[in-house]
Amino acid sequence: MRCDDIRNRLDDLWEGGESPELRAHLADCSACAGYHRDLRRVSSGFRLLSREDVVVPSVGFAERLVRQLGELGRAPSVAEFFERVGRRFVYATLALTFLTLLALALPSTGPVRGLSAADMPAQEAALAYSDPVAENGLQESPELAPVESPAPALPNEVK
Amino acid sequence: MENSGAQLAQEIQWIKRAQQGEPEAFGPLVQKYQQRVFSLVYHLVRRRDEVEDLAQEIFIKAFRAIRSYNFQSSFVTWLSRIATNHCYDYLRHERASRVSFYWQMGENSQQELESNAESQPAEALDHEEHAVLKDLVTKLLDRAPEKDREILVLKELEDYSVEEIAEILDLKPTTVKVRLHRARKRMLEDMRKWREEKQGHAM
Numbered sequence: 001m002r003c004d005d006i007r008n009r010l011d012d013l014w015e016g017g018e019s020p021e022l023r024a025h026l027a028d029c030s031a032c033a034g035y036h037r038d039l040r041r042v043s044s045g046f047r048l049l050s051r052e053d054v055v056v057p058s059v060g061f062a063e064r065l066v067r068q069l070g071e072l073g074r075a076p077s078v079a080e081f082f083e084r085v086g087r088r089f090v091y092a093t094l095a096l097t098f099l100t101l102l103a104l105a106l107p108s109t110g111p112v113r114g115l116s117a118a119d120m121p122a123q124e125a126a127l128a129y130s131d132p133v134a135e136n137g138l139q140e141s142p143e144l145a146p147v148e149s150p151a152p153a154l155p156n157e158v159k
Numbered sequence: 160m161e162n163s164g165a166q167l168a169q170e171i172q173w174i175k176r177a178q179q180g181e182p183e184a185f186g187p188l189v190q191k192y193q194q195r196v197f198s199l200v201y202h203l204v205r206r207r208d209e210v211e212d213l214a215q216e217i218f219i220k221a222f223r224a225i226r227s228y229n230f231q232s233s234f235v236t237w238l239s240r241i242a243t244n245h246c247y248d249y250l251r252h253e254r255a256s257r258v259s260f261y262w263q264m265g266e267n268s269q270q271e272l273e274s275n276a277e278s279q280p281a282e283a284l285d286h287e288e289h290a291v292l293k294d295l296v297t298k299l300l301d302r303a304p305e306k307d308r309e310i311l312v313l314k315e316l317e318d319y320s321v322e323e324i325a326e327i328l329d330l331k332p333t334t335v336k337v338r339l340h341r342a343r344k345r346m347l348e349d350m351r352k353w354r355e356e357k358q359g360h361a362m
Contacts, residue, residue: 010344035347041295042296061211061215065219069219
């Protein structure tokens with residue numbers, strides 16, 4: 001028998017299993033003898049603990065408990081109420097946080113699109129307005145004054 | 160055999176009535192299993208003054224959850240699962256707020272305890288030394304990781320079988336065996352380390 005065998009047979013030894021080979025090895029190996037001694041002490045300690053007197057229920061424990069259960073059944077449970085409300089509060093907070101994060105993550109200007117054909121005259125007018133030769137005259141003429149192009153209407157805009 | 164069959168049928172009746180919300184039907188179940196629950200709570204928590212309160216909370220919790228009991232495992236196993244979880248909730252809360260008993264002991268007391276426990280083989284110990292050995296194991300349990308402590312208490316102190324522990328902890332029996340082996344191994348290693356620590360302090 002080798003030292004490793006002693007460690008591997010821990011559960012067997014814990015339950016009290018011993019053999020002549022084991023005893024022979026323990027007589028020769030002080031490290032294993034120490035390990036085995038510890039093992040016997042701990043397992044004996046557990047046996048002693050399992051046999052000690054444990055706490056016994058006081059007289060009428062079951063009756064008191066049943067009475068208490070009856071009373072709890074009649075009265076609405078405050079703890080349950082708060083638990084339910086608390087859970088809803090947590091869900092609402094989570095939903096609100098998610099929506100806030102979503103709002104912050106999205107661009108504030110909305111979707112951007114290129115110029116459509118309807119925007120072209122306004123752009124041409126803007127180009128004419130920037131002509132350095134006719135600049136002064138154009139500015140005074142109300143017909144040729146640069147027209148502010150309206151914000152492009154979204155196709156799915158909700159009316 | 161017939162008697163135990165009749166008792167089982169009676170127990171099923173009580174459980175079904177309790178599932179309908181009848182506290183009176185839960186009473187006989189409390190009577191039947193209260194000692195088992197008290198013992199488990201005491202071994203897990205090790206505080207006599209807390210056992211009855213915790214047992215009461217466990218039975219109330221069990222009554223509220225009894226509709227979820229589906230007769231797949233024995234009632235005592237189901238109840239033990241609730242008790243184990245409840246005790247661990249309690250211990251987590253308690254450990255966060257107080258120093259463990261072992262670390263509250265004076266160094267001299269620790270050394271005395273250890274040297275007494277080591278001075279003689281377990282078989283030859285008298286009543287006083289039995290107490291020392293029990294204290295030693297209690298303190299090793301206090302130092303043990305939660306999962307080790309749980310499985311050692313169920314196996315070594317409550318004498319549940321591997322299969323019953325598997326049901327209580329919702330594990331496979333092979334996993335229970337592995338965890339039990341590791342827990343025992345760690346406890347022995349911890350005992351060695353503990354001794355070395357104290358020898359280091361003494362020098």
